[in-house]
Amino acid sequence: MLKDITIGQFFPGNSFVHKLDPRFKIVFTIIFIVMLFVADSFAGLGIGIVFVLMAFLISKIPFAMMLKSLKPILSIIIFTSVLNILFIRTGDVVFKWAFLTITKQGLTTAAFMVIRIVALIIGTSLLTYTTSPIVLTDAIERLLSPLKKIKVPVHALAMMMTIALRFIPTLVEETDKIMSAQKARGADLESGNIIQRAKALVPILVPLFVSSFRRAEELALAMECRCYHGGDGRTRMKQLKCGYRDFVALFVLAGFMAVVIVFNVYGI
Amino acid sequence: MAIIKTENLTYVYGEGTPFRKVAVDDVNLEIEEGEMVGVIGHTGSGKSTLIQHFNGLLQATSGKIFIDGEELTKDKGKLRDVRFKVGLVFQYPEYQLFEETCYKDIAFGPKNMGLSDEEIDKRIRETVKLVGLDEKLLDKSPFELSGGQKRRVAIAGVMAMNPKILILDEPASGLDPKGRDKILGLIKEYHQEKKNTVMLVSHSMEDVAKNASKILVMNKAKLFCYDDTEKVFHRADELTEMGLAVxxxxxxxxxxxxxxxxxxxxxxxxxxxxxxxxxxxxxxxxxxx
Incomplete structure (x- = not known):
């Protein structure tokens, strides 16, 4: 049951989008978000949607995954649309009953917001679908490296994130094992009131903490044995390289951005 | 009457996802009471998955399991009773220790059974002797003990529930040869003294050959055979072919x-x-x- 939890939603593949330099992908995502917020008409948003759908098609990620990424924010979508519909009272009245006034402008703003949020989520989840968490942290480290100048420990932070990501599946598996072992000794994790249930977690948490500390110690020792001493002068096995693909993608994205700006200027 | 019986037992991991994997495939099995059964098989052959069915930790995707003549159902109350009847010692059981003292840790299982304090105390003293631990260790923290001692405390924790069937998954792994012999020796003694059914999962053919009267061989999620030790090792060629050494x-x-x-x-x-x-x-x- 615990194994069903997926952390990071990387979907391995070999497409054009997968092969893009992760640093560029992060920048692209930021540009895409800016694009969505720059657009002030349905036509402009449409351009953004076309872009993200195109990227999705190229990445060969199953369509169902796109819908899956929207599921957790369904409540936010409903909340914002209801809020917009009910509280925008300017424009032509479409429906009026007691204190409820629904106007045409309210409806259009709601639709606009919903499309913007949906596009935002689809676009950003495409980044996590096509980039493995480890590569992503690597790219973040590179992008943030200028901050080293002002003494931000970028490398240490990225290393911490990498290690945390690396150990999540291990810990999930371990928890599963310990739970089974205690259940085999008759531990009852499912019934009783809150206090009883909290108490029932002790036989699971104690061994989990003990083994986490042991693991941390072993890892630290192993890293020291291999002369790890932080980020200075460290080289990488997998160098991030940008190539023609990244510039092609950048060019395409810039084109879309230009169209959105032109739409804004001419008020389309 | 067979104490463990399975009919067309099948277990599938991740049904309905791209990661679907049949871990146990159509296993029909009858294990008689009082037997010492060695369970062998390659890594990923389904032996660990199979044994987790016997105490209801995993529920069969299809097929039936009878423990002591009673069919395993999904009823939670009954499942707990089954867990007391079928004691399962996982691999590296020392990682499940959590109490302040060994005494309390061994008492965890019997306490869950709802036994009286006197009965628990009696059982603890008895099992500690069975696993060859000094009673002085009972008041120590389990985290102060050596690896082999920790493991014996953990095994005692399951034995103290006095299960009709004791299943041990690789009880000797990760120990030095002396520790191995000690653990396997105490399991054999336990079997001889209690006349219970014992299942011993192991990679080591030597360990199984020395201790088990019957052997169950799993291969690629299927039951390859369940037979007397001699008869199984007589099929040396087939065993070698599936990557198991005699x-x-x-x-x-x-x-x-x-x-x-x-x-x-x-x-x-x-x-x-x-x-x-x-x-x-x-x-x-x-x-x-």
């Missing part, structure tokens, strides 16, 4: 026979092998005897 001593005798020596090759313990060889050598030296 005991070294058996291989020696198989090779001797293949070389044309007139010898019985149903040998799976060094003790028996030595005796057999000595007999033959004696006969050679004194053909008239």
């Amino acid at each position: 005991p070294q001593i058996t291989r020696v005798f198989n090779r001797l026979k293949a070389m044309g020596v007139d010898i019985n090759d149903d040998v799976y313990t060094v003790k028996y092998g030595t005796r057999l060889l000595l007999d033959i050598l004696n006969k050679k030296q004194h053909p008239d005897l």
Whole structure:
């Protein structure tokens, strides 16, 4: 049951989008978000949607995954649309009953917001679908490296994130094992009131903490044995390289951005 | 009557996802009471998955399981009773220790059974003796003990529930040879004293050959065979083919026979092998005897 939890939603593949330099992908995502917020008409948003759908098609990620990424924010979508519909009272009245006034402008703003949020989520989840968490942290480290100048420990932070990501599946598996072992000794994790249930977690948490500390110690020792001493002068096995693909993608994205700006200027 | 019986037991991991994997495939099995069964199989052959069905930790995708004549159902209350009847010791059981003292840790299982304090105390003293631990250790924290001692405390924690069936998954892994022998020896003693059914999952053919009266072989999620130890090791070729070695001593005798020596090759313990060889050598030296 615990194994069903997926952390990071990387979907391995070999497409054009997968092969893009992760640093560029992060920048692209930021540009895409800016694009969505720059657009002030349905036509402009449409351009953004076309872009993200195109990227999705190229990445060969199953369509169902796109819908899956929207599921957790369904409540936010409903909340914002209801809020917009009910509280925008300017424009032509479409429906009026007691204190409820629904106007045409309210409806259009709601639709606009919903499309913007949906596009935002689809676009950003495409980044996590096509980039493995480890590569992503690597790219973040590179992008943030200028901050080293002002003494931000970028490398240490990225290393911490990498290690945390690396150990999540291990810990999930371990928890599963310990739970089974205690259940085999008759531990009852499912019934009783809150206090009883909290108490029932002790036989699971104690061994989990003990083994986490042991693991941390072993890892630290192993890293020291291999002369790890932080980020200075460290080289990488997998160098991030940008190539023609990244510039092609950048060019395409810039084109879309230009169209959105032109739409804004001419008020389309 | 068989104490463990399965009918067409099948278990599938991740049904309905791209990661679907059949871990146990159509297993029909009958294990008699009081047997010492060795369970062998390659990594990923489904042996660990199989044994987790016997105490209801995993529920079969299809098929039936009968423990002591009673069918396992999804009823939670009954499942807990089954867990007390079928004690399961996981691999590296020392990682499940959590209490302040060994005494309290061993008491965890019996306490969950709802036994009286006196009964629990009695059982703890009894099992501690069974696993060969000093009673002085009972008041110590389990985290102060050595690896082998920790493991014995953990095994005692399951034994103290006095299960009708005791299943141990790789009880000797990660221990030095002396520790291995000690743990396996105490399991054998436990079996002889209690006359309970014991299942021993192991990679080591030597350990299984030395201890088990019957052997269950899993291969690629299927039950390859369940038979007497000699009969199983007699199929050395098939076992080798599936990546399982027969005991070294058996291989020696198989090779001797293949070389044309007139010898019985149903040998799976060094003790028996030595005796057999000595007999033959004696006969050679004194053909008239």
